[in-house]
Amino acid sequence: MxxxxxxxxxxxxxxxxxxxxxxxxxxxxxxxxxxxxxxxxxxxxxxxxxxxxxxxxxxxxxxxxxxxxxxxxxxxxxxxxxxxxxxxxxxxxxxxxxxxxxxxxxxxxxxxxxxxxxxxxxxxxxxxxxxxxxxxxxxxxxxxxxxxxxxxxxxxxxxxxxxxxxxxxxxxxxxxxxxxxxxxxxxxxxxxxxxxxxxxxxxxxxxxxxxxxxxxxxxxxxxxxxxxxxxxxxxxxxxxxxxxxxxxxxxxxxxxxxxxxxxxxxxxxxxxxxxxxxxxxETLALRVRQSSDTALRLAAFLEAHPAVARVHYPWLASHPQHERARRWFQGGSWLLSFELRDAARTVEVLNRLRLPIKATGLGDTRTLVIPVAPTIFWEAGPAVRADMGIADGLVRVSIGLEDAQELIDDFGQALGA
CATH class of the missing domain: 3.40.640.10 (Type I PLP-dependent aspartate aminotransferase-like (Major domain))
Structure with missing residues (x-):
């Protein structure tokens, strides 16, 4: 890395x-x-x-x-x-x-x-x-x-x-x-x-x-x-x-x-x-390596889940700029987002999560989650959100240093079968 x-x-x-x-x-x-x-x-x-x-x-x-x-x-x-x-x-x-x-x-x-x-x-x-x-x-x-x-x-x-x-x-x-x-x-x-x-x-x-x-x-x-x-x-x-x-x-x-x-x-x-x-x-490279690896594993899991409509993560082959990211970056980073098929379930799903903290902010040692439209992009208004491709069911995830499988299991139970 x-x-x-x-x-x-x-x-x-x-x-x-x-x-x-x-x-x-x-x-x-x-x-x-x-x-x-x-x-x-x-x-x-x-x-x-x-x-x-x-x-x-x-x-x-x-x-x-x-x-x-x-x-x-x-x-x-x-x-x-x-x-x-x-x-x-x-x-x-x-x-x-x-x-x-x-x-x-x-x-x-x-x-x-x-x-x-x-x-x-x-x-x-x-x-x-x-x-x-x-x-x-x-x-x-x-x-x-x-x-x-x-x-x-x-x-x-x-x-x-x-x-x-x-x-x-x-x-x-x-x-x-x-x-x-x-x-x-x-x-x-x-x-x-x-x-x-x-x-x-x-x-x-x-x-x-x-x-x-x-x-x-x-x-x-x-x-x-x-x-x-x-x-x-x-x-x-x-x-x-x-x-x-x-x-x-x-x-x-x-x-x-x-x-x-x-x-x-x-x-x-x-x-x-x-x-x-x-x-x-001093721990920059170590943190980025682990959080990027975990983010990729979680992104792949979310992409395969039936409750998720779309996952945004540059290291996924489905990402529109995947090849560009692979050419210039040494990893996918700790930032990912995903869209729920049913936007009305956003609050329910996030409240069911046990490990990620429901908070604003990015790049912490702890995983943070936030619904994007009603919070950090609420002031921008619906027209700007639409132009930026921010769906009502978009969830931003900042991956921390938790064990990857524990995060995956937690998102799995929160999303449901």
């Missing part, structure tokens, strides 16, 4: 568990400590000025823009995504909001997959009120993305595996299109994570994570991140403020995201949460 390391490249888990030691830890500690200080002082005022102006690398001035603890997590994520740099935020939605609100401006146009997280879809409405036009398309076809482009298009946004329908975009072809048109290509890698996929390989400019989910994995810490892959020429981004256009253009995007998206918006990740996320990430 995960991408095989190169000749001199350590494996994914080795990179994570030894990442702190590689950069040096105070007093011989095995992990970076939790730095709770809000202010950071300097012996020379020139260094304080350098931190404010971005000319002094590695310095800290105020915790709203980062701490040594968040910096250690950022370095770890940069290595995992094979990027040029990372910025952490308080939540995944804060990270996505920073990307849109910092790198787009009134009059710009965003093309996005119509199969996206419900809150991201809600954010599109906010962008429209601020004068940013948004067109949503079926990103499973690069032709649909190409047809939506306009002269004022600045960015394309997709998720690797859509929540909850598990649609997979034409990631590689969209990346090539964005490279040709000099567009920012933003890929949300939350569901797959670097254990299954690295978006840099398909030309992504920025990689977004809700760290709360696959990376942290234990349901105890909120966080988000944006990684710059180093593939985009920031001179092609007209939204970059003049104050940040000095020096190396490769740094412009991250500098603006940190100054405008983090400092001005205040969505700082706390040192305590960063430490928990970094610790949870």
């Amino acid at each position: 995960g991408h095989p390391p190169g000749k001199n490249e350590p494996g994914l888990t080795t990179t994570i568990v030894h990442g702190d030691r590689a950069s040096g830890v105070e007093h011989g500690g095995l992990r970076k400590p939790i730095h709770t200080s809000v202010q950071y002082g300097f012996e020379r005022v020139e260094d304080l000025i350098g931190v404010f102006q971005g000319t002094l690398k590695g310095g800290f001035n105020y915790a709203r823009q980062g701490t040594p603890t968040t910096a250690a997590l950022e370095a770890k994520l940069t290595r995992l995504e094979q990027g040029a740099g990372t910025i952490c935020f308080s939540t995944g939605m804060a990270a996505i909001s920073a990307v849109f609100l910092t790198l787009l401006r009134a009059g710009d146009h965003l093309v996005a997959s119509k199969f996206v997280f419900g809150n991201t879809n809600s954010l599109f409405g906010t962008l429209r009120r601020f004068g940013v036009e948004v067109t949503t398309v079926d990103a499973g076809s690069v032709d649909a993305v190409r047809a939506a482009l306009r002269p004022e298009t600045r960015m394309v946004f997709v998720e690797t595996i859509a929540n909850p329908g598990t649609q997979v975009p034409d990631l590689e072809a969209i990346g090539e299109l964005c490279r040709e048109r000099r567009l920012l290509y933003v890929v949300d890698n939350t569901v797959t994570s670097p254990a299954l996929f690295r978006p840099r390989g398909v030309g992504a400019s920025l990689v977004v994570h809700s760290l709360t989910k696959t990376i942290a994995g234990h349901g105890v810490a909120l966080g988000g991140s944006v990684t710059d892959t180093g593939l985009f020429d920031w001179r092609d981004c007209p939204a970059i403020f003049e104050a940040y256009r000095g020096g190396d253009p490769a740094q412009w995007g991250l500098l603006q995201l940190r100054k405008k998206g983090l400092r001005d918006m205040g969505a700082a990740l706390s040192a305590e949460q960063a430490h928990q996320i970094a610790t949870g990430a």
